[in-house]
Amino acid sequence: GAGVSQTPSNKVTEKGKYVELRCDPISGHTALYWYRQSLGQGPEFLIYFQGTGAADDSGLPNDRFFAVRPEGSVSTLKIQRTERGDSAVYLCASSRLAGAWETQYFGPGTRLLVL
Amino acid sequence: TQLLEQSPQFLSIQEGENLTVYCNSSSVFSSLQWYRQEPGEGPVLLVTVVTGGEVKKLKRLTFQFGDARKDSSLHITAAQPGDTGLYLCAGQGNNAGNMLTFGGGTRLMVKP
Numbered sequence: 001g002a003g004v005s006q007t008p009s010n011k012v013t014e015k016g017k018y019v020e021l022r023c024d025p026i027s028g029h030t031a032l033y034w035y036r037q038s039l040g041q042g043p044e045f046l047i048y049f050q051g052t053g054a055a056d057d058s059g060l061p062n063d064r065f066f067a068v069r070p071e072g073s074v075s076t077l078k079i080q081r082t083e084r085g086d087s088a089v090y091l092c093a094s095s096r097l098a099g100a101w102e103t104q105y106f107g108p109g110t111r112l113l114v115l
Numbered sequence: 116t117q118l119l120e121q122s123p124q125f126l127s128i129q130e131g132e133n134l135t136v137y138c139n140s141s142s143v144f145s146s147l148q149w150y151r152q153e154p155g156e157g158p159v160l161l162v163t164v165v166t167g168g169e170v171k172k173l174k175r176l177t178f179q180f181g182d183a184r185k186d187s188s189l190h191i192t193a194a195q196p197g198d199t200g201l202y203l204c205a206g207q208g209n210n211a212g213n214m215l216t217f218g219g220g221t222r223l224m225v226k227p
Contacts, residue, residue, distance in 0.1 A: 004157070033214055042121075042203050042217030043158070056214065091157050098213050101146055101165060106157030 002026070004107035006092050012113045013082055021077040021110045025094030032075050033104060034067055035091040043091055049075060050098050082114045118142050119206055121218035129226055131193055136221045138204035139186045145208020147180055147187045148215070152201040194225045 005024045013019050025032050030051055035043035045059040049069045057067070064082075069075040079086055089111050093104040119140045128134055138147070146165040150158035162171050164180035164187060171178045175198075177190040187204055201222050205215040 031213075035215075035217075040220075042119075042205075042220045043215070044217070045214045048214050059214075093157070093215075101163065101208075102213065103160055103163070104215060106159070108156050 004092055004094055004105050006090075006107040006110050008110060009108065010111045010113075012115065014115050015082060015084060017082050017114075019079050019082055019112065021079075021090050021112070023075045023077070023092030023094075023107060025073065025075070025092070026105055027073075029094035029096055029105075030072070031095045031098040031102070031104075032069060033093045033095075034075070034077050035093065037089040037091055037109070039088070046077070046090075048098070055098070079112075082112075084114050087112055087114045118216050119204055119218035121202075121204055121221050123221060124219065125222050125224075127224045127226065128194055130195055132225075134191050134194060134223070136189045136202055136204075136223075137186070138188065138218050140206060141185065142206065142216075143184050144206035144216075145184075145213075146206075147184070148205045148207060149178055149187070149189055150203040150205060152203060152220075158203055158205075191223075194223075196225045196227050199223055199225050 007022045032049040034046040037043040047057040052072045064080045067077045089109040091109045093106045095102040095104045122137045148163045149161045152158040162178045167182045167184045169180045175192045203220045204218045
């Protein structure tokens with residue numbers, strides 16, 4: 001079956017612009033996670049959804065970052081007034097449930113470059 | 116600051132050699148997972164270990180979870196060029212949402 005998909009695969013923007021990154025999880029998966037991976041590092045947690053609600057957004061670096069999942073499926077990560085430090089790979093993962101032993105399946109990521 | 120420390124950060128070896136990657140933490144996790152990530156792709160799960168002292172084998176890869184469920188190791192026997200990639204350990208289960216806490220990764224290059 002289809003895996004997690006993310007669009008766009010690459011995004012180049014200018015400092016101060018607004019960007020939206022989209023994640024299509026595996027069908028039927030209720031939990032959705034966003035992670036950010038800076039060059040040469042492991043992914044870091046940003047926000048997690050259980051259904052439509054953001055259950056934990058403690059990883060969002062500041063209020064320029066926001067994410068939604070209005071119908072409990074597709075999610076959009078929104079970044080306002082982008083800064084050069086926002087450049088990274090943004091990874092989305094989904095799992096059937098949010099349980100401790102549930103496998104999270106990752107998408108290929110969106111590579112964001114802020115000039 | 117990463118809660119999981121991976122070592123080494125980089126490893127370049129010849130085909131046929133053995134290697135071990137370590138993942139250490141001061142935190143206890145319900146489970147620990149190992150992922151492999153290729154350039155331009157997301158991490159792909161290799162194995163999940165859940166019981167202290169557990170050992171799992173996946174062909175030439177052997178994974179071990181520490182008795183106290185705070186550390187883990189990945190051992191590769193007779194490495195091949197196809198093993199080249201970024202290896203990530205990730206702990207799960209020490210927070211309500213069960214989000215993954217990743218180590219910094221070990222970048223492995225196996226030269227033919």
